[in-house]
Amino acid sequence: MASSPLLRLVSAALLALLAHAMAGAPAAAADPGRGQARPNADKNSIGIRLLEIPANRTDDPRSHLFIVDHVNPATTFSRRFEVHNASNEPQHLQLYAAGAGISHGRFTFAPERTPNELSSWIKLNRAAIDLPPHDRASVKATVAVPTWAPKGERYAVIWAEVSAAGAGKQEGITVVNRVGIRTYLDVGPGGEPPTDFRIGEIVPQRTEDGQPRIQATVANTGERAIDLEGQLSLSDGPSSLSAGPVPVDRGTTLAPGQQATVTIQLGEDLPDGPWKFSLTLTSGRIDRTQTGTLTFPQKSGTWGLAASTDSPLTLPLALAALVTLIAGASLLIARRFHTRRKSPAAPSHGGDLT
Template sequence: MPSRSVRGLAAAGLLVTAMLAPVAAAAATGDDAHRHGQGRFGIRLLEIPENRLDDPRSHAFIVDHVNPGTTFTRRLEVFSTSSSRQHVDLYAAAAQVGDAGFRFAPARTPNELTSWIRLDRTAVDLPPHGHVPVTATVAVPPSASKGERYAVLWAEISSASPGPSGNVALVNRVGVRTYLDVGPGGEPPTSFRIGEVTAERTGDAQPRLVAEVGNTGERAVDLEGEVRLSEGPSALSAGPFRSARATTLPPGGHGRVTVPLGHDLPAGPWRFRLTLRSGRVSRTATGTITFPAAGERAAAYGGPSVPVLAACGAAVAAAGLLVAGLRRFRRRPVNGEAA
């Protein structure tokens, strides 16, 4: 049975997310569109499953687990801040999660998941500063094999005339990621571990912590977090410092999470507390570190990562995740695109 969903304005308030991405190398960025007077446009979720109210990822993306043969819907909204009418094309296209993170396929490339998705509108004409609802229906066939699939629900605007080169039209598209796991029984576990933590300085001498991370669960993870420093020189404390971007890992995958720190921090020694999260799951590593000279690295003596499972009720999630979720997803760039 599909999960019950929360609908309407209350859910919409928690789910504001506009993800700007170029379709190809020649495409305009969101900033280019703004400079050219096209205004901004976006697409956002208007509902999430009741059983995922405490999952920050579900407030921005479609994240679910269903049995084969399940059909469910998600309501979304396409909106514009432009003072002129906008024609927006809507479609689902393939994505994958691998060593390079969450990657969007070019243009309208299909995959198995996109063949299960139907949008009730393939295009909308947005009035100035307008918004239009859209419903996505996902019909998983009874014969679907076990595993997690990925896609993006895209809204796309094309320029009416060729771009500066004379033969390339400029395109903007925005999207909502979809992480859909299929299989009988309960949802597979989400888990990850924090490995070695090192301290570095960039070429301009800015200190940062870099953590080796591994996905030890059976679902993709989007890792981000923060560092707090204490017991520094003259008993100084500093932070929290937030990770530069999310790191997406497939099951069994490995990667790095980088947290830039303040330029004016003394070298140390410091006690650090690094906390990383993906959805409901959190891990913490602690240790002592002294920042090296520019261009060098120093190992941090971190203990084993400590699991923490966030288990807050729907009322707490609705009140507490609004600010945290919006701040988190608003600043999330991914692989040169954003979604």
């Protein structure tokens, strides 16, 4: 039986969609990680860094900077960290844990030594250290999670602090310098909850002084906090220009269920476009990439139209729609063929016998 025109049309559309997907599907970028910042060499300069990383998190860049873990209630564990006197003078360091949280896209610190639930579970083996110039020392932090601890993620900071009289000594002003290690601890039975996030609307703009900038909305769709970093690349611009990769402004942290915007500042002489873009954001071992087309506005202090994105959901949804269409077309063809077979034969119109 010859192919139905409808079936041929659906098959052609499916082949075209698959060819487009193979040619244009965005690839996930590798996680670049990030390095430990060095302290400034001023007279009150101190540094802090982790010395221990859990064996199951050595491939997680966040675990090289922060204490990130998942444990059951009634669990006790420890982490060693190092404090460093980077100045040319001896320093008296105070060591303590204090509360922290996540609000409006930022990891926030409780004022001074304000505790919270997690910080009360953290005990340090040294409350203070006297360090000679350019010396360093190891400290042990022990986290004891009580048996009654309810399920959920908590945040705190382990601080190293020095105090010194400032320029306003006559008014009794004291300058406090402190550095810390963030702690992200999830408590609950079973395995660790998933980490995930989604890149949403991407909007180009020009600042009041004419600088091109991009803001991307990101939603934390997982069950652990995320710290976002990444990069943006532009290609196929006017006269085949390209730009980047340009790093994303760091500092965006999202608790589960939260969303915020990340910002990418670009060069002043960048043409309006249109441009093809590829934006990759990472948090620890998770990375997500969004691609599409955007154009910057001409006028300073204005926003452009939202970027046209190649959503990763487009292909699965389109394929599902085509599969449904093919199934419907096949059913229609089968019904027509079955109806034709069941139709009674037309009567014969031979001549009358006499």
